Amino acid sequence: MRLKSVWISEYKNLRDFTLTFDGDSFLDIFVGKNGTGKSNFFEALVEIFNFVFASTKRRSEISFDFDLFYEIDGDDVRVCCEGGQLQVNGANRSKIADALTPDNVIIYYSGHSDKITSTVDQYSRAYARRNRKWTGEEAREFISIGAEYKEMLLSILLMQPDDCAARRYICQKLGIEVTSETVTLRLSPPRFKHSDVEVGDVASFLWGAKGQSLVFVERLLNCVRGEFTRDSIYDRGQDRYTIRINLELFREEFAEASSSDLFRQFDNLKTLGMFEGLSIPIGLGDGRPILVGDFSDGQFQSIYIFAITEFFKDRNCITLLDEPDSFLHPEWQFSFLKQVEDIAATEAAQTNHVLLSSHSASTIVEANEPQIRLFEIADGNVSAVQRDKAAVVQSLSAGLITFSEREARLNIYHNLKNTNGPVLMVEGVTDEIIFETAWRKLYGAEVNRPFEILSAFSCTTLGRLMRSNEFYHDNQGRTIFALYDWDEAYNEWNMNHSQVVQNDVSRCLVKKRNGVDGYNLMLPVSEEHSCYGQVVNAATGEHYKSKSSFPMELLFRDAPGVGAHFEIDPTRPGDCQRFKGDKATFAKEIVPGLPPVAFEPARPVFDFILHTIGQ
Structure with missing residues (x-):
């Protein structure tokens, strides 16, 4: 079972909306900001399949036109309804043959959708009316998994043989074992x-x-x-x-x-x-008994997910997982997709097409698919476009996806595991791009950079990591540098239990944390820079600390041809300059075109790092 395409005439903000499913992966991932239409698309699919299931029994109605194309048991099926007329494979029909419909549509919705709830409730009432003899001969087609399934799902999973992948993962992740x-x-x-x-x-x-x-x-x-x-x-x-x-x-x-x-x-x-x-009686690894109610929402979210993929992997079905990882602990999100694929990615699993929406960057980072579907709004219209996974993750700073602090910390830990040696951590993704470019411009693309550059996704996350004893313990033997802009980030730079080892704004203010190889650096600002006064008081020679205003982009304010990207900041005195425009575009398209001399303001950062690591 696999969707091939769907067209929706108009449903909420989806207007003349078409989505095509290419390839043969059993899992398709959707991302996008709130309000772009991901959940509306899932709601529309629920409405469409409710119409399809109802049409196997009687003539039915739906509030919008659609064209649905899917493959089932090797046969292509096209169901279309326009102007109230149902067509199946190009022929007008009043009903649809059962053999042409999925066995199930499974819905997991982590948020709250009145429309999905009402549609599924409507279906359930109709199902109940058809089964008043309560023989249970007819299996439900729509199955909405929610909190009322908690105990059933966990128990059935634990009743599976010990070699069941879903059972193994749940026992491992929850740290439980069957005690009876x-x-x-x-x-x-x-x-x-x-x-x-x-x-x-x-x-x-x-x-x-x-x-x-x-x-x-x-x-x-x-x-x-x-x-x-x-x-x-x-x-x-x-x-x-x-x-x-x-x-x-x-x-x-x-x-x-x-x-x-x-x-x-x-x-x-x-x-x-x-x-x-x-x-089924269960206990923790130390033998202490535990009840179903003792598990958190996030822990049970994993049970829902693994149960769905296990129980329906050999059925002709469509599975809609709307932000299933939203309450998962970040440590689980990195391995979430791999675990789902281990459970469901068998030959039989090709009958189950899973559509998953996510806001979790941790999940997306670990996706095997090189392309991710991104819901976007342009000129009032919603579209779902293919984007490289790397581009989607890198666009975090533009707000396409929001990293929670825990996700950001986990992403850093994950990247550090895959590298070794010294590392420079910067506040954002665009800062990472800029400093990678600066190294190539100043030292040449052929010169090996003896340290990694990683984004921490926010100055707050960066500061907390640099103050964390656990962080240094997990990265013993590595020298860690953190670079901050001149603004509120100064407060993160100014950490306790540290000593100032370089007190020169033009060469980088530097603090070293006591007892570890951790260094906090403030962005260098030379006296010759036109925006030096936004950091240092000319009358006193003292810097403004967190009241300063000098973000990364201002390093290039004096470079030729970039004036259009800056403007006077009306909220500050003295004709202070501020950046305007899109940070990602500036970092990826404008900065690489600047001459090497434009990157000299960044050189003191590299000078300090190279000197410290003995290069």
């Missing part, structure tokens, strides 16, 4: 009309259930170890069945059943209103 061979299933009366349970009356067992639901529960009874009767597992006072399933017997009984089959069986019980709970 008994799984407890609790069943309550169904929401539909049913019989009362009478002692000794076989026909009233399970409130008179029939069909698939009864067959499944009877198979579960085969997994109970020891003597019991159907009456002994029923509590008349609470009107509840409690079935204690032995894990070894369960795995034998359902050895031929896939994890997706098991999930659908339990989900049918839930849909009928009979499922009250499924619990």
Whole structure:
């Protein structure tokens, strides 16, 4: 199962919107700022597939026109609805054949969408009406995974064989292990009309259930170890069945059943209103017991994700994961995509097309795909364009994606693991680009740079890292330099437990942290620079500390041909200059075209680093 293209006439801010899916990867990733239309696109897909599923049973309606093209079991299917007329593979139809539709559309929505909720609720009510006999013969097509699935998902995962990838990852990430061979299933009366349970009356067992639901529960009874009767597992006072399933017997009984089959069986019980709970005793690595409610939202978010990819990897389905990594601990985000791919990227998994939206730069950094779809708004219209992954991540400073501080710190740790030797850390991505260019201009592209240059994505993150004993402990043997602009970043430069080792604005103010090879540098500003007065008081010779105004771009204010990128700052006295325009464009397109002499203001930074590391 794979989407090939979708066209939407008009849905919220999506107007005449077309998205084509190229390649054969089971996972497509979308990024973009809030309000660009990622979630609206997911909502529109839910509306479209709700229409498609409903159209297998009756003539249906939808509030916008669409053209949906997908492949299922090797056959191309085109479903189009324009002006109220349904077409299937080019022919007018009133209904759609079941064989031409996905088995499931699975929805995971980390935020809150009233539209998705109402659409899925509408589908669920219609499903319930069709199943008033509550035999459970019809499996649900729409499945929305939320908090009410917590206990079920975790328990079913832990009931899988030990070599199940999803089970292994969950146990590892949560630091848990199963502490009992008994799984407890609790069943309550169904929401539909049913019989009362009478002692000794076989026909009233399970409130008179029939069909698939009864067959499944009877198979579960085969997994109970020891003597019991159907009456002994029923509590008349609470009107509840409690079935204690032995894990070894369960795995034998359902050895031929896939994890997706098991999930659908339990989900049918839930849909009928009979499922009250499924619990398996678990403990931490030290043996202490832990309850489901003890896990954080972020920890359970990983359970949702891994359960979805495991339980539906062999079904013809579309899986919509809207920001599934939003609550994941940053340490998990780097390995998130690899784990999902390990679970789902099998031959059978090609039947499951996963669409994932994300704001997590940590996740995107680790994506295998060289191209990422970026939702953009131009002239009031939304489009989804292909962008190089590197370009998307590098555009962070332009606000395309927002790094949280924890994500930024983790990204730095990740990059440091893949490098060695001294490192210069700068505040932002554009600063990194500028100083890489400055080295090439001043020393030549053929000269090896004996240190790395990395972005910390903010001066706050940079300052906290340079004050962190743990950071130095994790990078023993490396000399760390941090470079700050002349503005509020001065407060980050001015760290405690350090000594000033160079007190010259034109050569870099430098502080060394006590006991470690960590150096904080302020951007050098020479007395000849036209903006020197924005840093140093000419009357006193003292600098303005955090009241200064000299960001990285001002290094080039005196270079020829760049005047259009600067303007007088009306918020400050004395005709102070400030940068105007796009930082990324300036760093990537303007700075590389400047002559080597324009980079001389940056040389003191390199001089200090080279002297310190003995080069």
